[in-house]
Each structure stands twice: as C-alpha cells, then as structure tokens.
Amino acid sequence: MKSLLLIATCACVVGCATSSDLTPYEAYYAGRATASGQIFSTYTLLPDVTVQEYVNKVGYTVAMQSGVPTPFYGFFFGVIVSEEVNAFTAPGGFIFVTTGTLKSCQNEDELAYVLAHEVAHHVKDHPGIVAKRAKQAHQFQKTMSKIGKFIGQAAGQTEEESKDIENSFGAIGDIGQEVLKGYPLDWEKEADVLGLDLVARRGYAAGSALNLFRNLESNQRKTTGAYGASGDHPTLRERRKAIEQVIAQKKYGGTATEVRTKRFAEVRARIS
Amino acid sequence: MGETMRCITALLILCSAISAQSKDKDKDKGKFPASYKVNVSSSYLLTDPDSTAIDFDLNPLKNGDKVTIVMVQSGYGKLKTSDGKDRWIDMQDLVTEKEYKAADLKAEKEGAKAGAYGAAKGWGYDKKTEEKMSKSNPKYQEGVNRLNAWLGNPAEEIDKGCANSAHWVGIHKMWFDKKYRAKTVKEFMNEGGLK
Numbered sequence: 033m034k035s036l037l038l039i040a041t042c043a044c045v046v047g048c049a050t051s052s053d054l055t056p057y058e059a060y061y062a063g064r065a066t067a068s069g070q071i072f073s074t075y076t077l078l079p080d081v082t083v084q085e086y087v088n089k090v091g092y093t094v095a096m097q098s099g100v101p102t103p104f105y106g107f108f109f110g111v112i113v114s115e116e117v118n119a120f121t122a123p124g125g126f127i128f129v130t131t132g133t134l135k136s137c138q139n140e141d142e143l144a145y146v147l148a149h150e151v152a153h154h155v156k157d158h159p160g161i162v163a164k165r166a167k168q169a170h171q172f173q174k175t176m177s178k179i180g181k182f183i184g185q186a187a188g189q190t191e192e193e194s195k196d197i198e199n200s201f202g203a204i205g206d207i208g209q210e211v212l213k214g215y216p217l218d219w220e221k222e223a224d225v226l227g228l229d230l231v232a233r234r235g236y237a238a239g240s241a242l243n244l245f246r247n248l249e250s251n252q253r254k255t256t257g258a259y260g261a262s263g264d265h266p267t268l269r270e271r272r273k274a275i276e277q278v279i280a281q282k283k284y285g286g287t288a289t290e291v292r293t294k295r296f297a298e299v300r301a302r303i304s
Numbered sequence: 305m306g307e308t309m310r311c312i313t314a315l316l317i318l319c320s321a322i323s324a325q326s327k328d329k330d331k332d333k334g335k336f337p338a339s340y341k342v343n344v345s346s347s348y349l350l351t352d353p354d355s356t357a358i359d360f361d362l363n364p365l366k367n368g369d370k371v372t373i374v375m376v377q378s379g380y381g382k383l384k385t386s387d388g389k390d391r392w393i394d395m396q397d398l399v400t401e402k403e404y405k406a407a408d409l410k411a412e413k414e415g416a417k418a419g420a421y422g423a424a425k426g427w428g429y430d431k432k433t434e435e436k437m438s439k440s441n442p443k444y445q446e447g448v449n450r451l452n453a454w455l456g457n458p459a460e461e462i463d464k465g466c467a468n469s470a471h472w473v474g475i476h477k478m479w480f481d482k483k484y485r486a487k488t489v490k491e492f493m494n495e496g497g498l499k
Contacts (some may be wrong), residue, residue, distance in 0.1 A: 061430050065437070068447030077454055085475050089492045092478070096489060106479050110454065140496065235498040292496040 056124070062163035063124025071120075071128055075112035078131055078303065086299045087111050087147070090140060091127060094148040094230045098155050107154075109147065117248060121150040123159035131303050136247055139288045140296035141240035144231050152226035158219050217267065224275050228284065238284035245272035370401075455479075 078084065091109035107125040114130040121127050127150045129143075137143045153159060215223075224241075232238040249268045278284075373381035373395075381395045438445040456476040478485045493499070 058430065061434060064434060064448070064451060068434075068451045069437075069444050072447040072450040072454075073443060077450075081475065085478070088475055088478055089489060092485060092489045093493055093498060096486075106482075106485075108455065108479060233499075234493070289497045295496070 059160050060124035063122040063126040066122035067126050075114055078111040078113050080302055083299050083302055084111055087129060090144050091147045094144055094234055095151045097230050097234050098151050119146050119150050121153040121159050123163045125154060134300060134303055138243060139240060140292040141236045141288045142244045144236045145227055145241040145244060148230040149223045149227035151230060152223035155226060156222060158215055221271060221274060224271055225278055228275055228278055232284045235286060237286035237288050238279055240288065241275055242272060
C-alpha cells in the first residue's frame, strides 16, 4: 500500500514536471557551471595562444556555417591538455578539444570535422536538452526527498527507512548529473552526419572524416567520450560506415589544400 | 419542458456567438505586419538560405529590439532587417511590448540583469545560482575563477568589451567583437581556399 501510494505520488510529480526550453541566458550559465565544476576541475587549458587562436578560427569557420547564429555570448573554443582523444560541447557554446585530439588529426580538414561535430551538437541543442533534464532530475530529487520524508513519517517508518527513500531519490538526481558526461550514441551519429554537412558546405574535404575515424579505430585505447562512445570497436566502425554512406550518397568531395595542411602542421608542431 | 429547451437553445446560440467572437480576436492576432519585442532567446534567429550567419553576426538583433513581422509560416515569422535582407525568427522568441516589460521587470526584481527572462521563470542556471554554488564549495569557486580568467573577465563585464589579458587579446576580440570576428574568419577562410 505504501509502495502504491509512493508510486502514485511519483507519477503525479513526473506528470507535473515543467518542460520549457532553456533560454540562451540559462544555457550560458549551465555551460559555465559545466566548465567550472567539471572541465576546469579536471583539465587545464593549453597555455599557447597561437594554438588556441587557430582552433577558434577553425571552429568559427564551421560554426558560422551552421545556420544557427552564435549562442548568448558566442562560441568559446578551448584546447585543454590531455592525451585522451576527446572533444565535448557544454551548453551555451562552450566547446573543448584535447591536445590528444589535435595530435590525432592529420590535417586542418580533420580538425574542422571534429569541431563541426561538436557544433552540430549545439545546433541540435543536445547540451541544452541534457542541462534541462539534469535540472529536472535535480528538482525531482528534491521534491521526492520531501515526499519520502512525509510518507515515511505518516506510515510510521523509522528515520533510517526514510533516509533510504531519500537516498533512492538522490540517485535519480545523480543520474541526471551523470548525463552531462556523455551523449547517447544516436545523438553522436546525428552530429556525425550534420558535421559532415557543415564541413562540406565550407569547402573542407569531408572525406577527411573517414581518415579520422580509421585512425581512431586503430588507436582505440586512447579514445574516450564522443570518440570512444561505448568504448568498443564496433561503435566507431558503425559510425564510420554510416558517414561513409553519407559521403557516397551526397557525393562529398574536395581535397585539403597546401595552405591548410601547412598551417595545421605548424600549429600541431607546437604541441608535439 | 418546452421552456427548458428554449433556454438551452438560447444558451447554445450565446455560446457559439462568444466562440465566434473569440475566433475573430485570434484572427486579428494573426494579421501581419505586426510589431513585437524581441525577448532574450532571440539569439536563436534562423537565417534564410540567402543570408549567411556572417551577415547575421554583423547585424544581430538584441534583446528588447522592436521587430516587424511581415508574414508567418510554420511558426516562424519573416522580418526585414535594416540591411534589406529577410530573416526568419521563431515566433515563440517574440513577446508583445507589454509582456516584455512584465518579464523584464520580474527579472530585475529577481536580481538578474541582462534581460534574464529565464531566471525570472525560476530555473536556476543563472548568475545568482553560480554565486551561491561558489560560496558553498571552494573547488567550484576555483573552477569559476579559472573560467573567468580564460574568458578574460567576469560575465557581467563581457558586454563592456574585454581584453584585460594582453596575450589573449586576439582570441577575446574574436569572441566578443562580432565585426572583428567576421573579418578575421573571412580572411582565414580566403587564405585556406574555403567558401
């Protein structure tokens, strides 16, 4: 009976949860919270302005093609020091790429694809959705905690039992927080395809994305997050095959120019 | 019995008259051109295929700007900007002048500036929450400090222009000076043979 009452109450609260979209102002502050609380507590920024400026130029080159104008304060592309091959997008236009990723890229076109993939997450509002869900989960946890206490007391439960209920609801909140660490595979696939479109429309060689994926597959152990996804070969292979099809269907072509290859090599040499 | 029927019929007629009137009212609401205020979420302006994001960067709409919508299609309003180009805006990003004033006033009362429409709705991804979190957790405060150092200055200073850190000046200028950014990126693209 107690469980039934609890389930009924849960259902009511979930049903009543608001689902309004984050405004750009909120997304900006959600991005700041992600950067402050998670990224800057783990990673440091690469103290090389030339590399940072170059990555921002490549990033803006694809971002300005996205059809969605800049977020509240604009995009912020940052290179962080880590041998992991990873890049991530926080809400509000905060995009981070590791030095390990820069080392994995063979030319500017591959880097452009990595950044375009992250911009694509922004275009699809994936970080905003995650932030919204995390917020809702947190609010839900708080509400449930209060209800748990109330039901526990009303049903004559001990304080310890009440605490257990609170902890269960706390776990729900933690799941919400956990979502911030990575996007689901279908979102990654979606960003893969849109990223291709962004680079191709800018004139970058979209086929470079395939080289990037092949390299990642052969260096699987170092890849994490978006490029490790579920952390296994089939996932990367599956994603590569999917973009291979798109490239063939849409007849994306182009080759990396000498200028682009040279300027990328100069920047990459600074972090090697 | 007959009188009851007459009463019901009269009531039905009255209801349908009221309904027709309210439909007319809705119809009036949909007549364009109409004037609206842009609320803070308007930075999600969509560009049409003929206008690039660079154009938008050079001529952005700001929160509180008054816009005239000339037509509406699938929830998006078409507006003309001062450069003569057509742009599309999500109609949900627009509010009437009265609504805008009310939201802005509420946001101000909540202590959040910068037209914090969202903060007024009680979400909590805002400056106030950031300050509270910083106070309660020194590690988080350290993260915020590092973030602000990277961004050049605290968020509230961004609109005033930045670049207080000499060696990051180029990057900060690119982030916050839209004209400079458009010019720099265009040069970078031309150099690399991009379009």
